[in-house]
Amino acid sequence: GAVVSQHPSRVICKSGTSVKIECRSLDFQATTMFWYRQFPKQSLMLMATSNEGSKATYEQGVEKDKFLINHASLTLSTLTVTSAHPEDSSFYICSARASGGAWGKKETQYFGPGTRLLVL
Amino acid sequence: GESVGLHLPTLSVQEGDNSIINCAYSNSASDYFIWYKQESGKGPQFIIDIRSNMDKRQGQRVTVLLNKTVKHLSLQIAATQPGDSAVYFCAETIFNAGNMLTFGGGTRLMVKP
Numbered sequence: 607g608a609v610v611s612q613h614p615s616r617v618i619c620k621s622g623t624s625v626k627i628e629c630r631s632l633d634f635q636a637t638t639m640f641w642y643r644q645f646p647k648q649s650l651m652l653m654a655t656s657n658e659g660s661k662a663t664y665e666q667g668v669e670k671d672k673f674l675i676n677h678a679s680l681t682l683s684t685l686t687v688t689s690a691h692p693e694d695s696s697f698y699i700c701s702a703r704a705s706g707g708a709w710g711k712k713e714t715q716y717f718g719p720g721t722r723l724l725v726l
Numbered sequence: 727g728e729s730v731g732l733h734l735p736t737l738s739v740q741e742g743d744n745s746i747i748n749c750a751y752s753n754s755a756s757d758y759f760i761w762y763k764q765e766s767g768k769g770p771q772f773i774i775d776i777r778s779n780m781d782k783r784q785g786q787r788v789t790v791l792l793n794k795t796v797k798h799l800s801l802q803i804a805a806t807q808p809g810d811s812a813v814y815f816c817a818e819t820i821f822n823a824g825n826m827l828t829f830g831g832g833t834r835l836m837v838k839p
Contacts, residue, residue: 650815
């Protein structure tokens with residue numbers, strides 16, 4: 607099936623540093639990628655929608671200057687958590703929506719394995 | 727949507743039994759639904775989907791039932807195995823409208839050996 611990878615899988619950083627998370631669609635092209643965060647025992651919360659070649663669309667309450675998103679190609683989107691603080695510690699998950707073709711339905715999102723961020 | 731501050735409901739079943747996980751969706755205009763499985767520390771994994779022109783769809787050991795009248799979706803897992811233990815989320819959207827998925831709160835399935 608459609609494979610989405612994330613890197614790194616786990617990161618621990620000091621407060622005030624910036625962390626970049628990569629999301630790649632490995633075997634399909636994704637014009638749209640999504641970034642979610644998930645707190646323990648909760649559902650996924652959409653942070654932003656990333657479209658290739660254009661600015662990301664952020665959900666209400668998500669600071670665009672805090673969470674920088676770049677969708678440079680049809681297979682790569684990056685999320686940079688700038689000046690991370692302990693409250694940014696969370697599980698960040700990306701997903702990619704296929705542009706069509708063999709992976710079929712446009713609405714089906716394929717998720718990456720997630721990135722666990724711990725800010726000390 | 728998200729279940730802020732709430733614990734996930736848990737369904738505990740014996741290995742070999744059938745499991746039924748339920749989901750109530752919110753938007754009557756939604757016509758495309760997906761079930762995802764999320765294991766601890768991993769991203770959600772696509773299980774099965776269904777469009778609103780169907781009321782039942784079967785996969786390998788899984789069946790999704792859709793009742794549009796009461797906006798209810800269920801996932802049935804036959805002969806539940808320990809590897810089925812995970813959190814299951816339903817998601818809704820409007821097909822081909824380019825809308826984002828809206829996720830339900832999730833249900834934790836625990837399979838007892």
